[in-house]
Amino acid sequence: MGVGPREHEEMIAYIEDIARHEGQTVTLRGWLHNRRSSGKIHFLTVRDGSGFIQCVMSKKAAGDDTFTRADHLAQESSVIVHGTVRADSRAPGGYELDVTGFDVVSPATDYPITPKEHGVDYLMDRRHLWIRAPRQQAILRIRHEVIDAVRDFFNSRGFVLADTPIFTPSACEGTTTLFPVQYFEQETAYLTQSGQLYNEANAMALGRVYCFGPTFRAEKSKTRRHLTEFWMVEPEVAYATLDDVMALAEGLVVSVVQRVLERRAAELKVLERDTSRLERVQAPFPRISYDEAAEIIRRKGLPFEWGGDFGAPDETAVSEEFDRPVCVHRYPAAVKAFYMKPDPERPEVALGVDVLAPEGYGEIIGGGERVDDYDLLLARIKEHNLPQAAFEWYLDLRRFGSVPHGGFGMGIERVVSWICGLDHLREAIPYPRMLYRIYP
RNA sequence: UCCUCAGUAGCUCAAUGGUAGAGCAUCCGGCUGUUAACCGGAGGGUUCCUGGUUCGAGUCCAGGCUGAGGAGCCA
Structure with missing residues (x-):
């Protein structure tokens, strides 16, 4: 016995x-x-x-x-x-x-995920079981550490977590990229694609704020860098300039990477991650202008015309030049959102910044200074054929004590994917939502 | 939406237009240091679907379905 x-x-x-x-x-x-x-x-x-x-x-x-x-x-x-x-x-x-x-x-019988190899589709159909695997557990623990580090970073710097809504009343930037939801009998609501506009209001109230939640994009993107539902942290700071925004982004990324290196060495080992690449993620990050980035792309023989946005191969070409994340600032205003503030010294470019991760992981952060002038913002809303009535509250922020301000959004899964060295974003979240996948 | 690729046993894959195969998983047996354990045996097939070419199709052709990678867009 x-x-x-x-x-x-x-x-x-x-x-x-x-x-x-x-x-x-x-x-x-x-x-x-x-x-x-x-x-x-x-x-x-x-x-x-x-x-x-x-x-x-x-x-x-x-x-x-x-x-x-x-x-x-x-x-x-x-x-x-x-x-x-x-x-x-x-x-x-x-x-x-x-x-x-x-x-x-x-007792279990016929557990479907055996110690041998399986294909991605098979594993994704059994994602609820796949997360039991050592490698998946390591990724999810690192995701937890990243999120914890992000919260600690902002909480220890005087930021207030102020949540922004998931249901939003109208299409900010065209309905094709938004998921419509019937909101009782009144109107069509949409799932948020960014908390930023509300964040700006919160920053005018609380000074330094951030929101952190799920974000939805209905674009039919089908690449290893896209999810239809992903998590984004968005800080917004009153009186911040573009330089302040870049410094904040740099500090956040360094802090998150160092925290994972310190506390999740075992998980990084399970993932066989080359940590020497992560150890190089130290301030200062190089800051280059869009013009300089375009020059790098042209020098490498890729076709590129001034005025366009960077594609994935362009981003990789730029990031390959550096051993740590790089801040690319002052994009052409025409390719950026209506709320981006133009550079007073050069109005054809916007005071925006993208942070590109090394090793081909692409854009992990996008942000910049916002338009703080009432007349300019109203003109931009009209230029973009946006319904002014829906933006009256947003215009109020420029009517009642407008100040320069800025912030950014950082995609959690892209950061986790980069830190873990994943070849696809879908492993960076417990239950990925993608074009053609909503099960389990 | 467009381009490229793939679909064969529960899983991962092989099979020159000529008998449908292996490893793992499952079941039976063996083994006191294995660690993707190993050794012996057994069961397991609508070759994604529809049609066509052919004496003969997993294989060639057409259409469709499903998925993957990439582009565009973005974090």
Whole structure:
């Protein structure tokens, strides 16, 4: 008869804390990740959400009954394991558990994600199970760290989190890029594609603010850099200039990357990330103008005409010139949004900035100074054929004590994707929403 | 929306126009240091769909469906 955990005074432990329990007898509660056997000895890899550990069960130590219970147990069966923690140089985590008791909570059968390879489509259809895999867990932990670092960065600098709405009343920049939602009997509402306009109002109230939430884009983008639903953090600062915005973006990116390097080294190792590339992410970031970026693109032989926006290959060409993120500022005003402030010294360019990540990961941040002059903003709204009535509240910000101000948006999944070295954005969020994918 | 590529066992893939195959998973057996464990055996097929060419189609042709990568747009 095997010795069941409940017959002992239990010491519940998590695998991430296992080093503190060396020599002790503990109880782990989790799932069977993999099993190997040599007839009279089972090697059970158990995961509990906090980590993975190999549990060694010998027939002699565990007893026939307990041993038999583990004989045919399938991958992802939930289990409670009782055993003694032992340091072992052969173990990837440095420790193993010598099993003395073992209970099956609920057996699994035919778990679809086997230790062998699977295709992306197959795994995405089973995303709810795929996230149990070590690599996916590492990515999601790094995502958590990125988000935590972002919040800490702003919270420690006097910023106030002020949430902006998900439902917005009218199309700011054309309805083709927005998801319509029927809002009771009144009108069509749209899912937000940016909290920025509300952020500006919040900044006029609270000075330094940020919002952080999901954002929706109905563009039929079908690339490794796009999701239809993604998370964006957007700071906005009253009295900020373009230089202030760039300094803030630089500080945020450095802070986030350093935080992940400090606290998530184990996860980066699981992902086999070349961390030397991340260690180089230090201030100051190079700041180059659109004109200088265009010159780099032309020098590299890519076709490019002044006045156009950069495509993905153009961004890669520019970012390849630098070993850290690069700020590209003063884009042609014509290709930027109606609220972008023109450079007073050169009105054909806007006081906007994009931050391009290294290694071909493209734009992770976009922002700049906003139009603060009432007459200019009204003219821009008319030029873009936007419904003035819907923007009266936004114009109010220029009627009642307008000040220079600016901010930016940073796409969380793009940052996570870059830090993790992923080849596709879809792994950077638990349940990606893309063109042609809304399951599970 | 456009361009390119792919679809064969539960999964990952192979098969010169000529008998439908392997590894993994599953089931049975063996093994006290495995770690994508290994060794032996067994079961497992609407070759995405529709039509066409051919003595004969997984393979060639046409149309469709589904997915992937890229472009545009953006974070």
